[in-house]
Amino acid sequence: MNLNQLRAFCTLSRTLHYSRASEELQIAQPSLSRMIAQLEKELGTPLFEKQGRNIILTKQGEIFLDHVSRGVGEIDQGVSVLKEFIDPGQGTIDFAFIYALSPSFVPHLVKKFLDAPENxxxxxxxxxxxxxxxxxxxxxxxxxxxxxxxxxxxPLVELRPITRQEYVLMVSRHHPLARKHTVTLKEAACYDFILPLDKTSFVEQQLKKASITPSVSSRVEEDHAAAALVSINLGIAIIPKNKMLEHYDVKLIPFGPEPLYRVFYMATSKGHSFTPAAGKFYRFLLEEIKR
Structure with a gap:
């Protein structure tokens, strides 16, 4: 019993006509008859019987068809999915990123990649x-x-620098620091902070490096929540520079005398085989890094 025999059985069950089934399968009618006869021999039971000049499924054939049609359908679907999976012009890419890169950097790269007609x-x-x-x-x-x-x-992950992002101090427009053009971490340390929920975050690391133990008024999950609280003077926050936040009643102040930058990395597995689509995206990102 093989897949060709099962396909032939399903097609003949649907058409109930040897000539039409053989034409659809693109095989000679005698070949189709032999395939069905061999299948019936292996199963030890007839699957079709003549009814006048036509054929119909036997009761055994109906039972067998119920299972075989589902099995062949699953196989055909698996073949279709696999073909899509290995086609470099199709497929799905699983892409993870941290929140700080979501406002503009990630959308810009994804749009540029998808704008290519072949993608x-x-x-x-x-x-x-x-x-x-x-x-x-x-x-x-x-x-x-x-x-x-x-x-x-x-050691199992390859990390390549892909971009950097400037971090600034966000204060209310009515805050004492709002009149400054640049600010230091030491100056900011005198005030209450609104910090990320993640206590291992970049911001926490910078405060620790500067030997600052901040007074924390609250912790939030994302920058818009921080901006809302900062705007009503419930604390200050260190955030990625993002002009979109300036519609809140806040001011973004650069750090000085040297700006504060955070470097981001592209992470890939050293032992992971890319699908064609993911491999294409990976090569695209490598080219973007060089620019």
Missing amino acids: KNIHFHFYQGNSRDIIRKIKEGSCDVGFCSYVEDE
Whole structure:
């Protein structure tokens, strides 16, 4: 019993006509008759019987068809999915990134990649999380590419610098620091902070490096929540520079005398084989890094 025999059985069951079935299968009618006869011999029961000049399924044939049609359908669907999976012009890319890159950097790259006509049928699954979550997804193979901070002691993950982002101090427009053009971490340390929920965040690391133990008024998940609280003078926040936040009643002040930058990395697994679509995106990102 083989797949060709089962396909032939399903087609003949649908057409109930040897000539039409053989034409649809693109095989000679005697070949189709032999395939069905061999299948019936292996099963030890007739699957079709003559009814006048036509054929019909036997009761045994109806029972067999119920299972075989579902099995052949699943196989055909699997073949279709696999063909899409290995086609570099189709497929799905699993892409993870941290929140700080979501307002503009990630959308810009994805749009540029998808604007190429040969990539129009490629789709993305997006994931957001902290750097540790992203590294975990890369190692377990549930993500193809991730954008995150540098994470120490991850020998199975390749980390390449991909971009950097300036961080600024966000204060209410009525805050004492609002009149300053630049600010230092030491100056900011005198006030209450609104910090990220993630206590291992970049902001926490910078405060720790400066030997600052901040007074924390609250913790929030994302920058718009921080901006809303800062605007009513419930604290100050260190955030990625984002002009979109200036519609709140806040001021974004650069750090000085040297700006504060955060470097982001592209994470990929050293042992992970890319699908054609993911490999194409990876090569695209490498070219973008060189620019």
